[in-house]
Amino acid sequence: MRRGLGQRGLRRVAALLADIGDGARLYGRYIALSIRAQMQYRASFIMLAVGHFLSTGIEFLGIWALFARFGDLKGWSLPEVSLFYGLVNVSFALAEAAARGFDTFDGLIRSGDFDRLLLRPRSIALQMAGRELQLMRIGRFFQGLVVLAWGAAALGLPWTVDRIAIALGAIVGGAFVFAGLFVLQATLCFWTVESIEIINTTTYGGVETAQFPLTIYRDWFRRFFTYLVPLASVTYFPILAILGRDDPLGTPHLFQALAPLAGPLFFAATLQAWRFGVRHYHSTGS
Amino acid sequence: MPQIEVENLVKTFRVAERQAGTWGALKGLLQRRSRTVRALDGISFTMEVGELVGYIGPNGAGKSTTVKILSGILIPDSGRCVVMGRIPWKARTAHVAEIGVVFGQRTQLWWDLPVIESFDLLREIYRIPPREYLRTRDELVAMMRLEPLLDTPVRQLSLGQRMRCDLAAAFLHRPKLLFLDEPTIGLDAASKLAVRDYIKRLNRQGVSVILTTHDMDDIEALCRRILLINRGRILFDGALEALRAQVSRDRQLVIVLAHEETWVEDPDAQVIRRNGHHLTLRFDPERISAADLIARITARYEIRDLYVENPPIEEIVAQIYYEEGTAL
Amino acid sequence: MSAYVALFKARLQMGLQYRAAALAGLGTQLFWGIIRLMIFEAFFRSSAAPQPITYQQTVDYLWLTQALLLILPMRLEGEIQQMIRTGAVAYELARPTDLYWFWFFRSGAGRTAALALRAAPLYLLAWLFLGLKAPPSWASAGAFLLSLACASALGCALATLMTISLLWTVSGEGISRLLNLLAYVFSGSVVPLPFYPAWAQRALAFLPFGGLMDTPFRIYSGHIPPEEALGAIGHQIVWTVALILLGRWILGRGLRRLTVQGG
Numbered sequence: 001m002r003r004g005l006g007q008r009g010l011r012r013v014a015a016l017l018a019d020i021g022d023g024a025r026l027y028g029r030y031i032a033l034s035i036r037a038q039m040q041y042r043a044s045f046i047m048l049a050v051g052h053f054l055s056t057g058i059e060f061l062g063i064w065a066l067f068a069r070f071g072d073l074k075g076w077s078l079p080e081v082s083l084f085y086g087l088v089n090v091s092f093a094l095a096e097a098a099a100r101g102f103d104t105f106d107g108l109i110r111s112g113d114f115d116r117l118l119l120r121p122r123s124i125a126l127q128m129a130g131r132e133l134q135l136m137r138i139g140r141f142f143q144g145l146v147v148l149a150w151g152a153a154a155l156g157l158p159w160t161v162d163r164i165a166i167a168l169g170a171i172v173g174g175a176f177v178f179a180g181l182f183v184l185q186a187t188l189c190f191w192t193v194e195s196i197e198i199i200n201t202t203t204y205g206g207v208e209t210a211q212f213p214l215t216i217y218r219d220w221f222r223r224f225f226t227y228l229v230p231l232a233s234v235t236y237f238p239i240l241a242i243l244g245r246d247d248p249l250g251t252p253h254l255f256q257a258l259a260p261l262a263g264p265l266f267f268a269a270t271l272q273a274w275r276f277g278v279r280h281y282h283s284t285g286s
Numbered sequence: 287m288p289q290i291e292v293e294n295l296v297k298t299f300r301v302a303e304r305q306a307g308t309w310g311a312l313k314g315l316l317q318r319r320s321r322t323v324r325a326l327d328g329i330s331f332t333m334e335v336g337e338l339v340g341y342i343g344p345n346g347a348g349k350s351t352t353v354k355i356l357s358g359i360l361i362p363d364s365g366r367c368v369v370m371g372r373i374p375w376k377a378r379t380a381h382v383a384e385i386g387v388v389f390g391q392r393t394q395l396w397w398d399l400p401v402i403e404s405f406d407l408l409r410e411i412y413r414i415p416p417r418e419y420l421r422t423r424d425e426l427v428a429m430m431r432l433e434p435l436l437d438t439p440v441r442q443l444s445l446g447q448r449m450r451c452d453l454a455a456a457f458l459h460r461p462k463l464l465f466l467d468e469p470t471i472g473l474d475a476a477s478k479l480a481v482r483d484y485i486k487r488l489n490r491q492g493v494s495v496i497l498t499t500h501d502m503d504d505i506e507a508l509c510r511r512i513l514l515i516n517r518g519r520i521l522f523d524g525a526l527e528a529l530r531a532q533v534s535r536d537r538q539l540v541i542v543l544a545h546e547e548t549w550v551e552d553p554d555a556q557v558i559r560r561n562g563h564h565l566t567l568r569f570d571p572e573r574i575s576a577a578d579l580i581a582r583i584t585a586r587y588e589i590r591d592l593y594v595e596n597p598p599i600e601e602i603v604a605q606i607y608y609e610e611g612t613a614l
Numbered sequence: 615m616s617a618y619v620a621l622f623k624a625r626l627q628m629g630l631q632y633r634a635a636a637l638a639g640l641g642t643q644l645f646w647g648i649i650r651l652m653i654f655e656a657f658f659r660s661s662a663a664p665q666p667i668t669y670q671q672t673v674d675y676l677w678l679t680q681a682l683l684l685i686l687p688m689r690l691e692g693e694i695q696q697m698i699r700t701g702a703v704a705y706e707l708a709r710p711t712d713l714y715w716f717w718f719f720r721s722g723a724g725r726t727a728a729l730a731l732r733a734a735p736l737y738l739l740a741w742l743f744l745g746l747k748a749p750p751s752w753a754s755a756g757a758f759l760l761s762l763a764c765a766s767a768l769g770c771a772l773a774t775l776m777t778i779s780l781l782w783t784v785s786g787e788g789i790s791r792l793l794n795l796l797a798y799v800f801s802g803s804v805v806p807l808p809f810y811p812a813w814a815q816r817a818l819a820f821l822p823f824g825g826l827m828d829t830p831f832r833i834y835s836g837h838i839p840p841e842e843a844l845g846a847i848g849h850q851i852v853w854t855v856a857l858i859l860l861g862r863w864i865l866g867r868g869l870r871r872l873t874v875q876g877g
Binding site for chain 1: 809
Binding site: 029 | 297298351354357358359360361375378379380382383386389392394396397398399403407410411412413439465
């Protein structure tokens with residue numbers, strides 16, 4: 001009896017793993033094709049990527065100018081702020097590239113082409129994610145990486161294994177948070193049809209916010225980006241761990257290092273909201 | 287057991303009303319009015335395996351709502367709907383794996399990719415076993431003569447070529463039931479024929495087809511049975527000939543005049559359309575035979591060409607809508 | 615002119631119909647403004663050193679940036695781009711109107727309508743609740759309105775220049791994106807221009823982009839006193855005229871190229 005249960009459980013796990021592998025393979029297929037399609041317009045891609053590099057990098061120019069005028073920001077130096085800036089930009093670039101299919105969802109729903117996704121025997125979210133991997137976002141990615149590297153070099157931080165692990169965790173966790181926000185933005189389209197900009201406050205606004213340590217903001221605002229949108233968990237806390245700085249909010253080091261796990265959790269929650277949106281679509285048809 | 291069973295299907299939508307003018311738009315900011323539209327008002331029908339049904343009706347009649355419910359995209363407000371033993375929206379993935387859908391206005395192929403890549407991706411999406419896939423694909427390629435198109439990016443295909451590829455794409459996973467939504471819209475005459483031929487062939491293989499179209503030539507060429515829908519209700523369900531007989535037995539004589547300004551009159555026929563040199567007369571074959579009417583007309587007027595035709599189905603349909611409208 | 619008014623009204627109505635989008639846009643701008651406000655507040659609290667522009671003036675500057683962001687030539691004219699790609703632009707040539715002014719007013723109508731819809735409520739909210747002060751004097755207010763009108767004309771001239779550059783399909787898109795970027799940074803919408811280093815100030819003062827935002831905003835808060843405003847507005851006007859002339863000249867060349875290619 002017990003062995004029978006154990007076997008059934010095993011079989012279920014095996015089926016789940018096979019499903020995940022199957023989905024991953026399809027996603028890989030989608031992405032390979034999307035990249036090939038974009039490579040057909042190589043000149044345009046290069047132009048867009050360079051443009052993206054410049055236009056996102058220009059923000060850093062502004063920050064630099066402000067530090068030149070004011071010296072420091074509530075006890076934080078420019079190289080320290082560079083870590084925040086670089087990390088959040090790299091995360092956001094990853095999410096922007098991978099969740100592009102969700103970002104452009106309003107067009108899909110208005111044209112009626114969303115129906116096509118429902119007519120295919122696969123997970124809707126998977127098909128959405130596979131719609132496009134936007135390569136030009138590599139511009140922001142490198143821009144963030146350059147700033148991140150400069151900040152680390154200027155601070156003379158030794159890149160130990162645990163620092164690198166925390167940084168990678170923060171980047172991936174951050175990408176999950178932003179991807180989740182794109183999913184929420186798409187989910188809202190089920191009700192509004194227009195893509196409404198309000199989510200931009202948390203995506204682009206989140207990038208703008210997290211470029212600086214969250215302690216410089218008012219409390220209500222900091223709480224918003226800590227508890228509602230867990231941006232603090234993927235920028236502020238892990239960077240404190242990397243810098244080895246004490247948190248004026250008093251969080252322990254271990255918590256800071258593990259905080260990026262909030263990213264995937266947030267993403268999973270937004271997928272639930274998405275499913276709710278799909279159900280709404282099933283009953284209203286737009 | 288029928289393949290499709292639909293009973294008393296009802297679906298309503300809420301539609302926001304826009305108010306006219308700048309003032310209206312400003313008012314709309316504060317309060318929005320909406321009204322409820324009954325897209326389906328108690329639809330019932332059944333369909334057996336292997337049938338080819340023409341589903342016709344004016345825009346907004348409820349055709350696409352029905353198709354969306356049958357294909358599992360929409361959930362009806364009430365009523366029963368069983369397709370191949372399943373309730374479509376309750377088991378979406380299992381259901382859609384067994385149906386094929388083509389929207390004439392849109393493509394399901396990837397715009398920037400060669401056709402063959404889209405096919406391969408669909409194989410992955412539908413989890414078609416490789417050997418089976420190759421067999422079906424080659425068969426379809428031969429049937430639709432797609433060989434020269436396979437390496438072309440979809441955006442470079444003509445509409446007719448694209449539609450042929452789309453039809454093949456919809457059949458790669460060998461669905462048992464096909465929904466075709468205006469598959470011939472905008473196509474040139476040759477492509478229309480090719481598409482019709484393909485539909486006929488698949489149907490002969492035992493695939494059931496529901497065809498919505500505005501092109502009555504499609505209906506005449508393909509469908510033994512038609513479902514006529516208007517304002518969310520089925521007005522007619524049966525053979526095309528029966529529909530024709532039900533409405534009128536009138537026939538039409540089209541003549542091409544030598545001189546545009548000629549005035550044509552006949553006691554047994556009625557001029558119903560005039561378009562340059564072309565003139566359409568309606569007559570009742572019980573009162574005067576076509577041969578007699580032609581003899582009389584050619585004797586009296588200078589005619590360049592003429593032919594007799596059944597009243598186009600559009601007119602029959604229009605007449606039914608009209609009668610229904612006056613009855614209400 | 616009546617066509618312009620009709621276009622303006624149509625765009626206004628279109629904008630009003632999308633209630634959710636309009637409200638969401640407003641919310642976004644507000645939120646964004648609040649973030650920027652807090653960042654600057656933190657900077658001002660970090661240093662007691664005198665700055666080239668006071669905190670209150672910065673606050674005014676930031677809110678005006680949020681309210682009037684659409685002055686910037688941000689978006690490419692999608693419709694015209696499409697027309698150029700498909701060759702349908704030939705129909706535009708067949709119109710009995712001057713193409714330059716047609717495009718100028720066409721984009722102008724859309725931009726002004728969107729600007730008005732966005733600016734008025736945001737200005738009001740920022741003034742009531744979020745620290746934006748009224749101009750220090752009637753003279754400043756008057757000069758501000760005049761300068762704002764010039765900024766809007768300057769924005770239209772730049773936007774039309776971007777549209778025209780699209781006649782050169784690929785390189786044109788690159789150029790207009792670059793122009794877009796320059797306008798974004800050097801108008802003062804990333805960081806108010808007075809905060810840039812002293813050595814950059816002369817170049818910033820020469821370029822046309824400051825005329826889009828920096829000039830009217832500093833006039834508003836009295837950073838440029840009313841008696842100096844006339845010179846600043848003159849700078850805006852000179853650049854507007856220059857860009858219009860440049861645009862007309864480039865359009866002529868672009869069209870010649872188009873006819874040589876056979877459309």
